[in-house]
Amino acid sequence: xxxKIALQNVRKSFQDYFIYFLTLAFSVCLFFAFNSFTEQxxxxxxxxxxxxxxxxxxxxxxxxxxxxxxxLCFLIMYANSFLVRRRKKEFGTYMLLGMEKSKMARILLYExxxxxxxxxVVGIVFGIALSQVLTIATASLFExxxxxxxxxxxxxxxxxxxxxxxxxxxxxxLNIVIxxxxxxxxxxxxxxKNEEIHIKYVGIYVLIFIVSxxxxxxxxxxxxxxxxxxxxxxxxFVVSFGCIGTLxxxxxxxxxxxxxxxxxxxxxxxGLNMFVLKEVNASIKSxxxxxxxxxxxxxLSIGALCTGLSLNATINKSLKQSTPYDVxxxxxxxxxxxxxxVIELQLPDSVKDDAxxxxxxxxxxxxxxxxxxxxxxxxxxxxxxxxxxxMTEQSNYEELSFIHESDFNDxxxxxxxxxxxxxxxxxxxxxxxxxxxxxxxxxxxxxxxxNVQGYTFSLKEIDLxxxxxxxxxxxxxxxxxxxxxxxxxxxxxxIYHAININAKDETKHDAIRxxxxxxxxxxxxxxxxxxxxxxxTRQDIYDGNKGTSVIVTYxxxxxxxxxxxxxxxxxxxxxxxxxxxxxxxxxxLNKIGADDVMMNRALFKQLCIYFFIPLALALVHSxxxxxxxxxxxxxxxxxxxxxxxxxxxxxxxxxxxxYFVVTYVGAKKIIHSK
Amino acid sequence: xxxxxxxxxxxxxxxxxxxxxxAIDGITFDINEGEFVGIMGPSGSGKTTLLNCVSTIDKVTSxxxxxxxxxxxxxxxxxxxxxxxxxxxxxxxxxxxxxxxTAFENIALALTIQKVNPKKIDAQVKEVxxxxxxxxxxxxxxxxxxxxxxxxxxxxxxxxxxxxxILADEPxxxxxSKSSRMLLESLEKLNKEYNSTILLVTHDTFTASFCDxxxxxxxxxxxxxxxxxxxxxxxxxxxIIEVVTLLGGDISNVL
Numbered sequence: 001x002x003x004k005i006a007l008q009n010v011r012k013s014f015q016d017y018f019i020y021f022l023t024l025a026f027s028v029c030l031f032f033a034f035n036s037f038t039e040q041x042x043x044x045x046x047x048x049x050x051x052x053x054x055x056x057x058x059x060x061x062x063x064x065x066x067x068x069x070x071x072l073c074f075l076i077m078y079a080n081s082f083l084v085r086r087r088k089k090e091f092g093t094y095m096l097l098g099m100e101k102s103k104m105a106r107i108l109l110y111e112x113x114x115x116x117x118x119x120x121v122v123g124i125v126f127g128i129a130l131s132q133v134l135t136i137a138t139a140s141l142f143e144x145x146x147x148x149x150x151x152x153x154x155x156x157x158x159x160x161x162x163x164x165x166x167x168x169x170x171x172x173x174l175n176i177v178i179x180x181x182x183x184x185x186x187x188x189x190x191x192x193k194n195e196e197i198h199i200k201y202v203g204i205y206v207l208i209f210i211v212s213x214x215x216x217x218x219x220x221x222x223x224x225x226x227x228x229x230x231x232x233x234x235x236x237f238v239v240s241f242g243c244i245g246t247l248x249x250x251x252x253x254x255x256x257x258x259x260x261x262x263x264x265x266x267x268x269x270x271g272l273n274m275f276v277l278k279e280v281n282a283s284i285k286s287x288x289x290x291x292x293x294x295x296x297x298x299x300l301s302i303g304a305l306c307t308g309l310s311l312n313a314t315i316n317k318s319l320k321q322s323t324p325y326d327v328x329x330x331x332x333x334x335x336x337x338x339x340x341x342v343i344e345l346q347l348p349d350s351v352k353d354d355a356x357x358x359x360x361x362x363x364x365x366x367x368x369x370x371x372x373x374x375x376x377x378x379x380x381x382x383x384x385x386x387x388x389x390x391m392t393e394q395s396n397y398e399e400l401s402f403i404h405e406s407d408f409n410d411x412x413x414x415x416x417x418x419x420x421x422x423x424x425x426x427x428x429x430x431x432x433x434x435x436x437x438x439x440x441x442x443x444x445x446x447x448x449x450x451n452v453q454g455y456t457f458s459l460k461e462i463d464l465x466x467x468x469x470x471x472x473x474x475x476x477x478x479x480x481x482x483x484x485x486x487x488x489x490x491x492x493x494x495i496y497h498a499i500n501i502n503a504k505d506e507t508k509h510d511a512i513r514x515x516x517x518x519x520x521x522x523x524x525x526x527x528x529x530x531x532x533x534x535x536x537t538r539q540d541i542y543d544g545n546k547g548t549s550v551i552v553t554y555x556x557x558x559x560x561x562x563x564x565x566x567x568x569x570x571x572x573x574x575x576x577x578x579x580x581x582x583x584x585x586x587x588x589l590n591k592i593g594a595d596d597v598m599m600n601r602a603l604f605k606q607l608c609i610y611f612f613i614p615l616a617l618a619l620v621h622s623x624x625x626x627x628x629x630x631x632x633x634x635x636x637x638x639x640x641x642x643x644x645x646x647x648x649x650x651x652x653x654x655x656x657x658x659y660f661v662v663t664y665v666g667a668k669k670i671i672h673s674k
Numbered sequence: 675x676x677x678x679x680x681x682x683x684x685x686x687x688x689x690x691x692x693x694x695x696x697a698i699d700g701i702t703f704d705i706n707e708g709e710f711v712g713i714m715g716p717s718g719s720g721k722t723t724l725l726n727c728v729s730t731i732d733k734v735t736s737x738x739x740x741x742x743x744x745x746x747x748x749x750x751x752x753x754x755x756x757x758x759x760x761x762x763x764x765x766x767x768x769x770x771x772x773x774x775x776t777a778f779e780n781i782a783l784a785l786t787i788q789k790v791n792p793k794k795i796d797a798q799v800k801e802v803x804x805x806x807x808x809x810x811x812x813x814x815x816x817x818x819x820x821x822x823x824x825x826x827x828x829x830x831x832x833x834x835x836x837x838x839x840i841l842a843d844e845p846x847x848x849x850x851s852k853s854s855r856m857l858l859e860s861l862e863k864l865n866k867e868y869n870s871t872i873l874l875v876t877h878d879t880f881t882a883s884f885c886d887x888x889x890x891x892x893x894x895x896x897x898x899x900x901x902x903x904x905x906x907x908x909x910x911x912x913x914i915i916e917v918v919t920l921l922g923g924d925i926s927n928v929l
Contacts, residue, residue: 269792274783278774588770591731592831593759594787595752 002103006110019576019662020079021119023569027072027562028123032160033130034061034558036153037138053547054138057554064555065163068562073167075566080171082573084108084178086580091182101179108175116168124160128152141550205255208248215245223628242621247292249617254284272594272602279582280609287574291614294567298618301563302648303625308556310644315549321466323538324415325357325500326509328471329516331524331533334494340530342495343523348515355512357414357502361407361469363480364492367397368452374398376450376459379439380479399493400452401480403469408482411469414502420462424484427457430464431479440479453489457481470498473536473544509537560648564655571611572663579603579667586671596672603667611660619649678839678871679705679728684737686723686894697723698734699894705839705873710865712874712885714914720894722843725875729841730758742838759788763832767844769824771816777827778803778812784831802834805868806860822853826860833870840864842874846881858884879918883911890917 010017037058084091094104135151219241222234258281262268268277284291333340344360352358374381408430409419422428427450429440444459451457468476499516503509517535524531536544586599594602626645686698697720705711715721726732728739730746739746742761749757763784771780781799790798803809806826811819819827825845832840842861846854862884864870876882884907890898898917902910 265792265795269782269786269790269795271786271789272783274775274779274786275772278772278779282774585772585774588772589787591764591766591770592784592787593755593762595755595759598787 002106003110006107006114009107010111010114017083017115019569019572019659019666020083021115022662023079023565024076024115024119025123025126026565027075028120028160028164029126029130030558030561031065031068031072031163032124032127032153032156033134034554035065035156035159036127036131036134036151037061039131039151039153039156050543050547053543053550056547057551060551060555061558064558065159068558069163069167071562071566073170075569076167077171077174078570079573080112080175081178082577084175086577088182091179095182101182105176105179108179109172112168112172112175116164116171120161120164124157127156127160131156138550141546141553203259205252206259208252209256212245212248212252215241215248219245220624223624243292243296246295246617246621247288250284250288250291250295250614253613254281254288257281257284272589272598273605275585275589276602276605276609279578279585279606283574283578283606283610284613290570290574294570295614295618295621297563297567298615298652299621299625301560301567302618302622302645302652303560303629304556304563305560305648305651306556306622306626306645307629308553308560308644309647310642311549311552311556315545319542319545322468322475323471323541324411324468325359325471325538326503327501327512327516327535327537328498329513329520329533329535330470330472330496330498331520331531332494332496334530334532335492336530339491340495345497345499345516345519345523347499348519351501351512351515354503354505354508355501356504357500359407359410359414359498359500361403361410361498361500363401363403363407363496363498364489365399365401365494365496366452366489367493368400368450370396370398372451373400376446376448377440377443378446378448379442380436383436383439397493401478401496402483402487402489403480404485404487405482406485408469411467411500412465414500415465415467417465417467420464420482422460422482422484424486425455425457426460426484428460428462428464428482429479430482432466432468432476433478436479455487457483470500471536471538471541472498473534473541509539513537513540561651561655564652567614568656568659571614572659575607575610575663576666576670579670583671583673599671600668603671604664607660607664607667611656611663615652615656676707677704678707678709678742679873680738680740681728682738682740684727684734684739686720686727686732687735697894698727700737701891701894701896703889703896703899705871707871708865708869710862710872710874710884710886712876712882712888713891714876714879714882714888714918715891716877719891721875721877721891724891725841725843725873728873729762729764730754760835761838763835763837763840765825765829765832765840765842765845767847769816769821769828769848771824771828771831773816776813776815777808777819777823777830780816780827781812781831781834784834788835790835798834799830802830805833805864806830820853821849822856825849825853825857829857829860829864833864838871840870840872842872844876844878845874846876846878851880854881879911879914882914883907888914888917 014021035058037054091104094107095101131151131153136148219238222238226234258277261273261277268274329345331345333343347358405420405422412419420428429444431437431440441461444461447458449456449458469480501512503512513535517533520533520535524533586603589599589602622645681701681703683700683702684698685696685700688695688697699720701724713721713724723732727734728741730749734747737747741757744757744761746754746757771777772783775783778799781802782795785795785798786792799812800809803812806829808823808826808830811823811827816824816827825848829845832842845861846857849857858881861872861874865872865886872885874881874885882888886902888900889896890900900913900917905913
């Protein structure tokens with residue numbers, strides 16, 4: 001019998017439950033789809049490195065899912081408690097009739113179970129659909145062929161059921177706790193609203209508002225003008241100021257807005273504006289903590305989405321530049337207690353035959369007394385000092401890398417540029433890092449000379465194109481000095497060799513790489529830690545980068561959407577509760593003569609303000625945030641993330657808009673019901 | 675004298691085919707400008723239904739209601755809302771003040787809904803507050819006022835737009851005797867000094883005694899009507915008690 005009651009309840013109040021149900025279904029859908037990556041591998045033709053990436057992605061998704069599950073858990077429990085509290089009068093009636101709390105709990109249990117089951121089923125169905133879409137997306141991200149076949153991950157299914165089962169179980173427990181706290185008299189007279197205390201000194205709010213703006217301003221200023229410091233030790237400072245600023249903003253917003261609008265009689269005394277304003281005032285005041293939370297969640301969401309969506313495009317742009325050769329094998333030898341025994345790699349004949357271009361590139365690093373280094377490269381040193389990144393301890397020597405003119409010119413000509421000419425006493429500093437260009441130019445302009453091992457160099461400036469010197473998975477953010485071929489240094493701190501090859505036959509890239517790798521392991525087998533190497537084909541680097549891009553994109557989208565959903569559901573539920581409490585007030589308005597059109601408009605204004613203020617602030621935050629991320633990413637020579645931001649904002653507005661409409665319709669229905 | 679309200683043979687049925695209730699069974703009466711009329715009857719007699727029909731909150735099944743030359747039974751929903759806003763004023767039993775607005779704002783709301791010029795609102799509200807002696811409570815919120823003050827604020831709201839007819843449904847129902855008296859004396863003052871037309875519905879004899887004329891309703895019909903005339907309030911009170919006593923006895927004695 002209790003099951004029947006539960007079933008009827010669900011059917012009756014399905015429209016009330018709709019937002020709750022929608023969010024649940026969507027969460028299940030997302031969860032299932034993003035956890036089905038293992039299955040996608042079977043369908044997409046991937047290279048070995050790509051498969052490795054997918055494995056990594058699945059693992060990361062696993063960890064993310066735990067985090068996401070926790071967030072969703074809180075959301076579902078909040079939604080649940082909201083719904084239970086709304087039905088106070090109904091439970092009051094049950095209690096009045098003599099039903100024991102345990103029986104009521106049982107009804108609630110059945111209801112939660114029915115809704116849970118329904119949303120699970122619907123969610124999984126949509127999840128299966130979504131995972132098909134994701135498969136196609138992954139294929140396009142990796143730029144590979146897709147042999148389309150229906151993808152279904154049984155593991156994901158089990159995981160989803162387990163996870164959400166647990167969440168529902170917790171939600172039911174929470175319901176029981178709430179129920180046990182109910183007192184009969186509270187339930188029956190739940191309509192009698194308790195009077196709220198209103199603070200009279202509205203002036204205080206203006207003050208707090210100004211303080212909040214100052215806080216935010218300080219935070220923005222630092223994030224905008226000094227991003228690298230922020231990444232380092234100023235991070236906590238900026239973040240906490242931002243959070244406090246946001247909190248104070250919402251705390252004071254209600255009072256401030258009220259003060260502001262009520263001073264304009266023309267606006268205040270128009271239609272139901274007085275009522276709307278007071279309602280919004282009360283809403284914001286009682287919910288300012290959750291609104292700040294929503295604002296920050298939205299910021300995280302936008303950030304995650306932006307980064308996720310734009311990194312792919314950004315990475316693509318720089319890939320071509322960072323792979324000048326088909327295959328590059330780099331090896332480094334480090335100086336330990338004794339000077340380095342330089343090993344020149346023997347190149348197998350097969351490799352020589354298959355290569356259309358074969359270059360051996362050598363770089364050395366020499367220790368230069370710190371005083372000398374700091375003097376000549378003053379601005380570079382300052383640049384790093386300001387950044388406080390990668391600062392090693394103060395030592396007596398600084399490492400400076402050198403490359404011969406001919407090796408450098410090899411790369412230039414292979415890329416189709418004109419070679420350079422250097423005199424014996426000249427040195428050309430070269431860097432691919434955009435950030436270092438300016439300091440280096442300034443140092444060259446200083447016209448100081450560098451003394452190294454008896455040689456004296458003057459710094460020369462040559463306008464050089466942006467390029468990397470080998471196809472390397474590593475990014476080099478420092479600078480290198482190009483010197484004349486006749487310059488030979490003693491006792492370097494490390495020696496670097498790169499075998500750069502363009503193959504005659506495209507299919508031979510992997511073979512060449514493997515052949516060289518075998519040579520290295522053979523010839524360097526007893527060198528231990530004084531030696532390291534990288535062997536990469538262009539495809540390897542592409543894959544590696546793509547891999548990062550795929551992972552970041554998916555994680556970004558996953559987190560971004562989950563955060564967005566949570567925040568917007570929170571707002572929607574709060575407003576629906578408010579609408580329920582407001583039913584009485586709207587009835588009064590009706591009785592004193594306000595017609596339906598006027599009331600709907602008032603409701604719309606109320607919801608608009610409540611929904612879009614946290615969004616507006618989040619957008620302002622994001623503007624600064626995206627600029628910050630952009631500045632950081634710029635260090636790796638990658639371009640701006642404008643396109644991704646645009647898409648992120650579009651998705652945000654879409655989801656937000658949908659929830660707003662559903663809330664408006666729901667609230668309208670509630671207040672018009674008799 | 676101008677006729678403000680003319681109720682012609684109205685009937686009101688509730689329910690459906692299986693279960694029909696006749697709440698109002700052929701009621702006819704009229705009210706002139708400046709009258710203070712009370713409708714009395716036991717619970718279930720149909721007096722609240724009658725008030726709801728007159729006040730356009732509900733629709734009659736048959737008959738006509740003419741307020742100030744407008745036949746409200748013929749008006750559509752939009753026009754009805756407009757009419758209700760402009761021509762009628764309500765005082766409810768449970769005050770129905772918005773708890774988030776101050777007294778001033780509650781009263782002003784009646785004007786802002788009618789899109790009155792914002793500059794004029796201040797003056798009008800203060801004027802009506804003076805009439806009802808609630809000037810000191812204007813900046814306060816409902817929870818800061820006594821029941822009597824709240825009801826007078828509600829009354830002020832009902833009056834501020836100068837309606838043709840003021841309708842009150844058990845206005846003293848939730849008040850103690852002292853507050854009741856204060857409210858009723860205010861209403862009396864409004865009626866005598868400002869010539870407001872008031873239609874009051876009540877089951878309480880004390881409240882009814884403040885009216886000039888009482889209509890007694892039972893089972894959806896008017897069965898008696900008495901006038902105060904030149905009597906004092908106490909004498910009118912006694913006369914009402916007599917009629918009410920009859921209600922408890924044999925019906926045939928009354929009709």
